[in-house]
Amino acid sequence: PLRGKHDDRSLVFADLTREEYLQIQQYMVKQNDLNISTNRLTKPSDNFLFLIDLSLPKKADVLAYLDGKAAKPVREATVVVFYGAGGYIKEYVVWPLPNPTNRKDVTKERYKMDLPINARTVTVGEYALLFKLFKDEVFSNLKKLMKESFDVSESKTLNAFEQMPRGVRSGDRKTWVSFFRDVSGMYIHPVGFEVLVNHESVNESDWRVERLLYNGQYFENVKELREKYDSGSVKKIVYKELPNYASLKPEHKQLQIGPQLFYAEGKRYSVKNNHILYLDWSFAFGLSSLTGMRVFDVRFKGQRIAYELSVQEAMSVYGSVTPGMIITKFLDSSIGIGRFAHELVRGVDCPYEASYVDTYRYIDVPAPVRFRNSICIFEHNMGQPLRRHFSDFFHNSYGGMVNNALVFRTITAIGNYDYMWDFIFYQSGSVEAKVHATGYISSSYLVDGSLKHGHQVAEKVLGNIHTHFINFKVDLDVLGVKNVFQTKDMEYVNVSLPWMPDHYAMVPQLVEKQLKTEKEAALRYDTKSPRYLHIASREVNKWGHQRSYRLQVFSFTGDHLPESQADEKAMSWARYKVAITKHKDLEQTSSSLYSQNNIWTPAVDFSKYIEDNESIENEDLVAWVTTGFLHIPHSEDIPNTVTVGNGGGVLLRPHNYFNEDPSIHSADGVYIKPG
Amino acid sequence: PLRGKHDDRSLVFADLTREEYLQIQQYMVKQNDLNISTNRLTKPSDNFLFLIDLSLPKKADVLAYLDGKAAKPVREATVVVFYGAGGYIKEYVVWPLPNPTNRKDVTKERYKMDLPINARTVTVGEYALLFKLFKDEVFSNLKKLMKESFDVSESKTLNAFEQMPRGVRSGDRKTWVSFFRDVSGMYIHPVGFEVLVNHESVNESDWRVERLLYNGQYFENVKELREKYDSGSVKKIVYKELPNYASLKPEHKQLQIGPQLFYAEGKRYSVKNNHILYLDWSFAFGLSSLTGMRVFDVRFKGQRIAYELSVQEAMSVYGSVTPGMIITKFLDSSIGIGRFAHELVRGVDCPYEASYVDTYRYIDVPAPVRFRNSICIFEHNMGQPLRRHFSDFFHNSYGGMVNNALVFRTITAIGNYDYMWDFIFYQSGSVEAKVHATGYISSSYLVDGSLKHGHQVAEKVLGNIHTHFINFKVDLDVLGVKNVFQTKDMEYVNVSLPWMPDHYAMVPQLVEKQLKTEKEAALRYDTKSPRYLHIASREVNKWGHQRSYRLQVFSFTGDHLPESQADEKAMSWARYKVAITKHKDLEQTSSSLYSQNNIWTPAVDFSKYIEDNESIENEDLVAWVTTGFLHIPHSEDIPNTVTVGNGGGVLLRPHNYFNEDPSIHSADGVYIKPG
């Protein structure tokens, strides 16, 4: 029996439907002045419709609509076109859906700058040309080396894995591509061959190989490598057959299955459209192709607690002596985090009995794509009490309640890594955003000096040291949008004991502060910060304390890239454990699609959200939370990194928000009194 | 089908049996020279057999036995006698079991000091006399006040909750006792009445009330309070009937049960005596009446990874303006952590299908007591993959494995708080020690100035700010007992790019260190320490890296009590996040039974283990890990603190220990390749 009712107003946050994508695509293609192609293999020199995604309505309009004070906001889409012919990128808003009749170029409004064409993500069309270049200009001219070193033949090739950023300054598009054995789990099979290709020009005829690395030695061009290889003046790699240690095939058959979850009396949650009900909770959900999973209008007992809770970015900085990883900084939302939310495997990725939802996306494709079962929802028995007390003093009794909670999950496999994203809804009124990393590490071929940057993890393979930084957007609205940011902590104070005043003792006191401005509330990753962080209302609970939600961050991050580095601005959100900004519709994300490939002049520099140092007192506040972990790969990362211990997250907990723990009203409570 | 075989040698770690307790008790009582009583109500002035517990054999002897090189060590018990008549405490070793014929006073050997009688835990016998004193000297003489302020009558009383330490210097036994409504969950029903009783003398006739606190006002004695109350010169508390907001009784009936766990094909673990087998894991277990849960000889695939993993201490420091909590520091092992491991409730404390084990204890009782189902063991489906990778580049495939792990659990309800203790055994070769707090907060009656120390959480009730510090002993033996302590971290280094040497970039490097001495390896709680901490062998893995286990600590602790405080030495383990010592049989625990009541001259001062600054290179190392959290109580702590977010722990993870992730060999692995 469900407690609430589904609300179709959640559709204001719904991802675009297959039909909407098609309508928008047709609308854009019909704009003759734009001359846009939707072909899968559109060349960089042509104009390509790269992305169609929901354009979120303005928050004020949505709130008015949700609260019954205004009509439904017009449904709009964001369309991204790569204008290869013109040398720029444009972002449009297209409306109204489902039958668009208008478009508006919003590039300048959103980014305060023009977007140069080389800020674009590499498309399937560009990859095809790059692969052709490797085949025609590299592999064809190095047949002997390829055969002897890597056993490459007509029927056997190498796979490519590219590194980013593509150069060292704006305008650069010079990519080091590392080659790997053509086996499953190639990411941990580097062969020791890397190629620097300059593909700055949108005309592929201008592209050229600018440098090669073979077995730790650099060459100016293919010819030099071939000649030196043939003349024997190169330290050679001699091919050696190896078992595939990256294989995930189990050796043993399962003789006895492990514990399973079952819903003896049916599911206690319900999914309708993009709206979920679970006991006292309700929320809307979506999946952005770029930033990934997100929920909106999160309510507990009908009261909105968060307007938005969303993944923003997954970033990694690597270390290496070889070019393939020496300056590597991956900014996944520029490739698309949600884009890689593939089908979840029942019984492994989520419990067998979970509910699964399909999603549709349009990113670097000729037509919208359906991703079957790419979101899962389930209630899980966490295997522990949420609360309990046993008493055998004075009053013998037992009261407790098992921790059953709702999990909302996607897993995004972006190349080598798989990030598992969970939003968890607890009966105590807490919501948790969690991320765990699994999948394959990135690796490089072992050469002299490699071990300064990691550990060897397989034959001639270095697991490169790297950071994982994840950014979440947490737009709590605590009893409305006007909130303050409070901190609480402890401090020892020397006090005289009242019954023996000549005796002093250090006694813990509560230290509370209300931070006034964005700069004050930008808590840097390398500084000590107060232990309790709160988004609070001016309204008070029954006992006169400001009602608040606390942000408790779980994080094991490494050091953030020094700000001296030109590419740091594209990831400036990672300077802060938590940063509080005043909400703006135009500050929708902490990163952008254009950050990876124009990392030196990023379209979004999060630190600018703070630079104007606005007041954060009685404003609509957004918390940007950074979590993650330092990863020093080790042999147990082969074949895959395990989720246990490799994650982080943020728990949003009520703190003087309710007058008591709301789980006391749960029907899951158990009470025992000796008869 | 179980992979390993049970090993009866685990019995070397087994808790004493009921028969053994009885034999030892009889043996001790028969020692006529000692004149020991075992009566439940033995007076402090008599000699009382307080505790019988297993005395662990020397590690070297056990290892020789386990490794088949020596006979089984003689089984011995520790016996603690409170000699009220003589004014001291003695600890004996009694042997051989089960039919003891010898005893030896080991007090001096173990503690390097005599134990004064006032270092003892308050016994049931002493409590009975204290309650009698309250009744006869306090309540009987304040009948009017008691009735008018608290509705106390013949049929209705108040309950007492005492604070510790009992004074401010060695020898003190002056306890502030706070009174609470006589309802279930009394801990959050303080009435505003506190009494300081001096019970330093073992003769109860010397005991006296030294001060009283009523409604924030102090009085020298009962007479003064009564007279001032009667004359109206006291600000009175007027009794008011209140609903019991501490009640854990659910209001609603459960209409639909939540998700349940079931073992469709039976259990994949086995418990025999005190030995557990689970897939590749095996270990022995025990439950000390004082320190609580512990496991020994933890092996993975037959190889010993840890000799001991055990709870050591649970400590809290409180803040208040009122004496009941102003100097309160609870050291739970002095009362007994394992002592309060009560029956676990099926379906709440552990899954319904879990295995439950009984334990027997002898502490402050006239005869051994059986605690039914006080340990639970179960395999849990953690609701997420342990690892997975999805690939649709080059090679389409999916490999993954659900995270099924074994949980070993006790929950100890020590007065108001319930600590849930979990040791979790993962298929990736990791073991985790976790603690969560639930149950009732300690509270005090709200008076002027109270809010400096916490938040109001109920009518006239302050939830006092406090810390939770938990200490675990982690005696890893990585490929034998001779280990080193290594740290790993990252550091940005400015390097020239090999293919464009005039360009520099900050690149992460691996920084490894081997710490040489105990002082170097005592990582203070308030300093930055390296991100990776390892106990390592000199043996290397296939790739030449030292095989190690990493300690990853999850902690949210508040500030540790300043060392300037006289009572800090009894909790000096909390100075360190992690401290590494050279193993000694005489450094079995980081705290002691005698720390709470002689807190100023503690029998064990952990910091002394480090003071000799021994070498920790190629020695048998023990890691002492501190975790916990700062607790600023809030309305949602009423009625009970929830476990979510209120915990800490330490994860022991293989790091270059295996040549690959051992879970790859698990039969739980799943592999899918498109046909």
Ligand SMILES: [Ca+2]
């Ligand atoms: Ca701003």
Ligand SMILES: [Ca+2]
């Ligand atoms: Ca907000």
Ligand SMILES: [Ca+2]
């Ligand atoms: Ca030492």
Ligand SMILES: [Ca+2]
């Ligand atoms: Ca050891």
Ligand SMILES: [Cu+2]
């Ligand atoms: Cu990683």
Ligand SMILES: [Cu+2]
């Ligand atoms: Cu607490």
